[in-house]
Amino acid sequence: MPTVKSWRSHAISHSLFSPTTLKSAVERLKFVQADPIRSPARAQDLILRQRVENYRVSDLERHYPNLNIG
Template sequence: MTPDPTLAALRAAAARTLDPQRSVQVALNAMGFVQADPIRAPARAQDLTLMARVPGYRAGDLERLYPTLDAEEDMLPNYGFMPRSVQALLHPREVPPTRLEAAHPDLLPEVRAAVQGREEVHPREVALLLGQGRTVNAWGGQSSATTRALDVLHRRG
């Protein structure tokens, strides 16, 4: 059994994540995860987090740099950005069957086939290819069934 961390050890770990970092990648590696949030009041969570750690960081730099970073987007349990080495620890995930699969049993294989071999695809493109069906989302509202299918496939890795 691992002993409980001491207060000094917790303070040292917190201080390491607050040290100024040379770049967005170095900061992401040091933290292991940066929560993302699209709400811009007062600023997005990822920008506030990185502005405090990366000298010269400007709002939106994470998204602008994303194609060049060793990073992935995923859930841990909140949505955010993490180094690929951290994301690799999350997959494959055992995810129980979803309401989406009960309502649309053939949709996941169809969506997988539609996106397989494509480097990038927008959810609207998949919806146009496979139809505009709707399904209940996690908040009780309606979402595109193909977008929810993409979410399920992404969650499973």
């Protein structure tokens, strides 16, 4: 029986790009809206969680200065 995780993976792989690095995801998306409201989660974390391998909350803020993008 399919799990929620397998359905999520299937939906992502058929509608978005495969999980990648943080830098590649931001470059491909062209922008990520930063949202200070954390309920249920900030927009950038929701967007990047499905697109970046092993993404964790606030990775964008931690790594952005070293990504050399934009």
